[in-house]
Amino acid sequence: MELESDSAGRLRRMYALLDARFGELHWWPADAPFEVVVGAILTQNTAWRNVTLAIAKLKEAAVLSPGGLDEIGEDRLADLIRSSGYYRIKAGRLKALVRFLKEEYGGSMDCLAAEETVLLRSKLLKVHGIGEETADSILLYACQKPVFVVDAYTKRILMRHAIIDAKASYAEVQALFMKILPPDVRLYNQFHALIVNTGKEFCRKKELCPLCPLQELS
DNA sequence: GACCAGGCACATC
DNA sequence: GATGTGCATGGT
Numbered sequence: 001m002e003l004e005s006d007s008a009g010r011l012r013r014m015y016a017l018l019d020a021r022f023g024e025l026h027w028w029p030a031d032a033p034f035e036v037v038v039g040a041i042l043t044q045n046t047a048w049r050n051v052t053l054a055i056a057k058l059k060e061a062a063v064l065s066p067g068g069l070d071e072i073g074e075d076r077l078a079d080l081i082r083s084s085g086y087y088r089i090k091a092g093r094l095k096a097l098v099r100f101l102k103e104e105y106g107g108s109m110d111c112l113a114a115e116e117t118v119l120l121r122s123k124l125l126k127v128h129g130i131g132e133e134t135a136d137s138i139l140l141y142a143c144q145k146p147v148f149v150v151d152a153y154t155k156r157i158l159m160r161h162a163i164i165d166a167k168a169s170y171a172e173v174q175a176l177f178m179k180i181l182p183p184d185v186r187l188y189n190q191f192h193a194l195i196v197n198t199g200k201e202f203c204r205k206k207e208l209c210p211l212c213p214l215q216e217l218s
Numbered sequence: 219g220a221c222c223a224g225g226c227a228c229a230t231c
Numbered sequence: 232g233a234t235g236t237g238c239a240t241g242g243t
Contacts, residue, residue: 039224040224041225043223043224043225044224044225044226045223045224045225045226045238046223046224046225046239046240046241047222047223047224047240047241047242048223048224049223049241049242050223050240050241050242051224053240053241054240082239082240083240083241084239084240084241085223085238085239085240085241086225086226086237086238086239086240087238087239087240088238088239089226089227089237089238089239090238093226128226128227129225129226129227130226131225131226131227132225132226133224133225133226134225134226137224149224151224151225152223152224152225153224154224192224195224196224199224200223200224204222204223205221205222205223206221206222220243221242221243222241222242222243223240223241223242225238226237226238227236227237227238228235228236228237229234229235229236229237230233230234230235230236231232231233231234231235
């Protein structure tokens with residue numbers, strides 16, 4: 001229990017430090033909920049910069065919509081998203097996603113977002129190519145559900161500050177945040193954005209973080 | 219030229 | 232359940 005409350009305090013301190021350092025980040029960078037969903041798949045194990053190029057291609061081809069992606073051929077789709085890497089895999093995943101959206105919600109993001117959170121999460125996880133992080137990104141950033149998103153940066157930063165160990169599961173890390181923080185969409189959104197910003201800038205895989213705003217945590 | 223990036227599915231033990 | 236591997240581009 002003592003360890004538990006210690007983690008709670010450090011997570012709150014972490015939020016305060018990063019929020020003071022970066023300010024309001026206004027995530028996810030997208031124009032519409034459906035663009036969030038597409039971006040969530042395209043950014044799997046991929047630098048965001050490469051995703052923006054692919055999104056631009058989809059917009060240019062006027063297919064960045066449920067109907068557009070449903071109509072387009074998978075080979076053509078793969079070609080448009082080439083810059084995001086794993087493009088054949090991701091073309092199949094986008095196809096699976098729009099098929100799901102069409103069959104379950106008539107292609108409407110509003111209907112998707114109106115679904116009850118726990119049920120929607122379990123349904124998303126059954127879609128080919130959607131794992132826990134992608135599902136939670138969709139829930140939080142496209143559907144405004146209070147679900148905390150855990151990614152590689154989250155685990156890396158928490159490990160560097162000895163708040164979790166290497167074998168902590170996705171569910172365990174997520175539960176840690178959600179037990180400590182109130183179920184607030186704006187808070188979860190901002191905290192995750194702060195973590196990713198910090199990870200990109202100060203906490204890359206093979207670097208220590210001499211200028212990291214989290215120095216004083218450890 | 220190696221290393222890395224906002225994962226996931228699948229095979230194998 | 233844990234571990235290993237394929238998928239692929241573009242920036243540093």
